[in-house]
Amino acid sequence: MALVNPEAAIIFVYISFFYNSLLAIKLIYDTFVGKVEKRKIAWNIISAALIFTGTLLMFLWFPRAFTPVIGWDAFVGIILLFVNNLTATILAFMNRIEASRIAKAGYVIFTLLALVTMMQYLHKISALTPFILPREFGWLTLIPSIGYAQFQAFFYGSIGYFYPTLIFIPIAVPIKFRRDTVKKTEKVANDTKSTVRSKKTRAVGESTKSTSSKSSSNQKKEKKNVFFDKVVEEKPEEIQRPPLFASLRRFMDNATKAIYGALAILLLVFAGLGIGTMTSFNPYTSPDYLPVYPQRDDFEFGVSLKTISYQTVNLSGYEQLFQEELDLIIDLGVTVARLDIRMELLDNFSTELNESIATLKANGFKIMLSTYGYAPPTWFFQDVNFSDFTQVIHDQSVQLVQYYQPDYLLIYPEPFGFSSAFVADLQDAETWTTVINDTSNYIHSISNETSVGINLSFNDFDPSINLFEHLWKNSTLDFIGMDYYIIHARDLNFSYYLDMATGTTKDFWFTEFGVSAVVYGERTQAGALAGMLENCLNNDKIKGFVYYSLLDDFYGANTLGLVTETGYRRMAYHTYKEIIAQVIV
Helix, strand or coil, X not given: CXXXXXXXXXXXXXXXXXXXXHHHHHHHHHHHHCCCCHHHHHHHHHHHHHHHHHHHHHHHHHHHCCCCCCCHHHHHHHHHHHHHHHHHHHHHHCCCCCCCHHHHHHHHHHHHHHHHHHHHHHHHHHHHCCCCCCHHHHHHHHHHHHHHHHHHHHHHCHHHHHCCCCECCCCCCCCCCCCCHHHHHHHHXXXXXXXXXXXXXXXXXXXXXXXXXXXXXXHHHHHHHHHHHHHHHHCCCCCCCCCHXXXXXXXXXXXXXHHHHHHHHHHHHHHHHHHHXXXXXXHHHCCCCCCCCCCCCCCEEEEECCCCCCCCCCCCCCHHHHHHHHHHHHHHCCCEEEEEECHHHHHCCCHXXXXXXXHHHHCCXXXXXXXXXXXXXXXXXXXXXXXXHHHHHHHHHHHHHHHHCCCEEECXXXXXXXXXXXXXXXXXXXXXXXXXXXXXXXXXXXXXXXXXXEEECHHHHCCCCCHHHHHHHHXXXXXXXXXXXXXXXXXXXXXXXXXXXXXXCCEEEEEEEECCHHHHCHHHHHHHXXXXXXXXXXXXXXXXXXXXXXXXXXXXXXXXXXXXXXXXXXXXXXXHHHHHHHHCC
């Protein structure tokens, strides 16, 4: 099953591991120490083996969850746990194992939990390899994955859609047989009859003894003791309290089941909601979808590269990866290569950066550089004052133009998005506009070769912030870009944002667009890209489009790439290539 983020996931992974391991150990203990019929011992041992082996395989895979390596061992582990849970559920409903109605409901829920986990992992395999399920069966793996993404975004916001579906260990239910209840009942009945006879005999003897009493003093003494004798006789047998360890174990068992049961129900509900999201993309994934792309000579196609991404502060050993990306973008046919630069590369006078940009220019690509300041821990979240932040971005912008003369420069990334994560004393839209204009004017004064722009987030378009309107009408920028990520097919209609873009001659770009193949599947990624580009190319206001990104990011949180880290070219890669070939004359 998927968890909302790695930090939360590791908690559930360890809970599942210890719960399932203890369950398997207890099964073995009860089998050889308890009274289990010989012919049913094998069932208990098989269940314990399935639970422990499946859990161990998944647990050992977990450190590799954020790598492009497919853990086939983990997939085998998931299958083993699902087979165990499904078998236990079937036997419970056949009344072959002891299970109350509530327990049977739990068996069903945890079997569904294992099934969802298996479907999600199968979906991840499909997203990272050439293996793709037939269209008719793809929804079996797609719905749980989209449901997970919606569940995650509900608690953490839309950023949740950038995390890959993280599989964790579903808890198991035991296939546990006990001695037949009929034999137990007969034994209890025989014991009860013996007890009744013994009590009757004892009562007759006491009655005879009482009538033959000769002493009045003894009679008084016996009368005095009658009350206490009756209390002793009528007092029920003392209830045996379970040991403290057993009570604690039962509490932990019930608490774990309650947590996972609630989590399973939530994910199943969101999986149901995911059906609507999945079907919304059907018009774009259908074989009948025939988009129309006009030929344009005023439109730029771009892609964001990973080699010099904003996570990178050290380019040592970059040559092989850069060459792979260079070969891909030459084959793809894009006209713009976007590089997100950290200040550390400039401080270190990186020769690798110089060589990369020179090579891209030599191969005919236009260069788009974006300014991302310092990486953590130099800059940490909510730890940089506004004046220091803007001064660094200004200085970085100037250096990039002086050193590299890029065709396009993006300054101050997402003021109320990315930048706001670092700035401790965030300013209003008017102050941002003034700062942005100061940098834009200075760049224009030292270079006529670079178009200056900015990339904005959804927050920057918010009417309550109103930054986009200020920049569109009152800035000296050459173009304004939007970082646009969708969660539903209706988001492919972006007319709401373009309706604000009136009254000036500035160009409008989509400086970032991406769809996660691990969450939405390859067909949806390719279909959404096709639909987005059809809308862009048929609107004269839009002058450029940059897909983010060419490759899946190395740190695992970005699975929006056109190409996996292992080199597999997804369907969206071929879709993008075909569209570029149609449009560029």
